[in-house]
Amino acid sequence: MTHARWGILGAGDISGFFARALPQSELGRLHAVGARDTGRASGFAAEHGAEIAGTYDDVLSRDDIDAVYIGTVHTTHVELVLAALEAGKAVLCEKPLGIDPIETDAALFAADEAGLPLIEAFKYRFGPFPELLRDLVSGGGLGEITDIETTIGFTAPTREGRLFDPATAGGAILDAGCYPVSLAVGVAGWAGHDPGSVRVVSATGAIGETGVDESAAAVLDLDGIRARVRTSIVADLPRAARIVGTGGTLEVPNVWGSRSESTASAILRRPDGSVEQIETATVSPMAAEADATILALRDGRTEAPEMPWDETRATARLLADWRRALG
Structure with a gap:
């Protein structure tokens, strides 16, 4: 080869x-x-x-x-x-x-x-766990999705550099908040909702002395699904997601994985009180996204199914509206 x-x-x-x-x-x-x-x-x-x-x-x-x-x-x-x-x-x-x-x-x-x-x-969209998540949601394994909660945040070691520089589009929303927004958009799309029908319902946040958003939260309406997202570059937040459906709730303690290892596990709670531990193999997520790019090139495709363009567009719109809501 x-x-x-x-x-x-x-x-x-x-x-x-x-x-x-x-x-x-x-x-x-x-x-x-x-x-x-x-x-x-x-x-x-x-x-x-x-x-x-x-x-x-x-x-x-x-x-x-x-x-x-x-x-x-x-x-x-x-x-x-x-x-x-x-x-x-x-x-x-x-x-x-x-x-x-x-x-x-x-x-x-x-x-x-x-x-x-x-x-x-x-x-985080590439590898065995996100494939399982897409199949679970799109196949109705959680019933009708109603709510999504997801967060990401870390404490930057210094208030200097690109993260805190408006000239390089610094701030929590674009650097980290894009993760929970893109996940919420993805879940809504996998559940059959329209990625083009999205809006920011409400938003709060803190603008730091350098002029960038240092922490922020928002409530999103994703074609009828309610999502609550939070992010920060000045405080540690859980790297977690909770996806609620009429047929079960999926809790993912480390939904983003890491730069070297994809997500491995989640907990599925059913309305009858039963609990299922879900485990998958892990891969290098950056290697997986590289291979998805080359597969698209070899197949003559412009998109990868893991991160389709309509979800990229919807995520960009929500991020812009979230930032605008903070002034």
């Missing part, structure tokens, strides 16, 4: 996790690294065994790159997505794809025009 050749754009922390995950993928291997600072790209390439290093343009201009992973700051995502698609590359872009719906739509339109895969890299 010939492995697809990956280029990584961005030599930061998240790109390092992707580079370490690629050897566990079945379909791709790291070939090149691009960064604004070529010295940093060279150091990253040497550390992770990439043959090529240079600027973003250097990597995108090469004929021996099949796909690129974009791991840069939020505000550069769409610029690099458009350049990569124009260069004929499949794209796996870190979340959020765009910082607002206009950017997101522009990126998806460009991928559609190019006929190339563009996948928003919500890694």
Whole structure:
């Protein structure tokens, strides 16, 4: 089997996790690294065994790159997505794809025009557990879904850097809150609800001294399903989800998994009082999302079923409305 050749754009922390995950993928291997600072790209390439290093343009201009992973700051995502698609590359872009719906739509339109895969890299969507979750919800295993509760939050070690910088679209909602919003959108879609019929019912939050949202909560209406989401970059919150249906409640203590291991377990509580412990195998979620990108490329698809475009669009709309509600 010939492995697809990956280029990584961005030599930061998240790109390092992707580079370490690629050897566990079945379909791709790291070939090149691009960064604004070529010295940093060279150091990253040497550390992770990439043959090529240079600027973003250097990597995108090469004929021996099949796909690129974009791991840069939020505000550069769409610029690099458009350049990569124009260069004929499949794209796996870190979340959020765009910082607002206009950017997101522009990126998806460009991928559609190019006929190339563009996948928003919500890694928790890839692997055995999310596949089980999709089947459980879509198959009616929880009955009619009525409520979703999900949270994510951490205490940043310092109030400096991209997380606290408005110029790089910092803040809790775009950096972490996108996870619970995208999960709620996904569950609603798997349950047969319209991903286009979503709105923010109410929102609260705290804006810090640097001007970004440091913590926030929202109530969402997802075509009749009520979702409550919370996020923070200044306080630790559970990495959990609770999905309530007329036929049972699913509790997932670690719904997001980690950068190196996918989610493994959940608890299913039935209305009759019975309890079922659900266990699945785990994988490297970043390797799994890389393989989903290459599968789409080989199949001639622009989307991956794990993170379809209508859910990317709905998530972008809700994030923008949530941020707008906080002023």
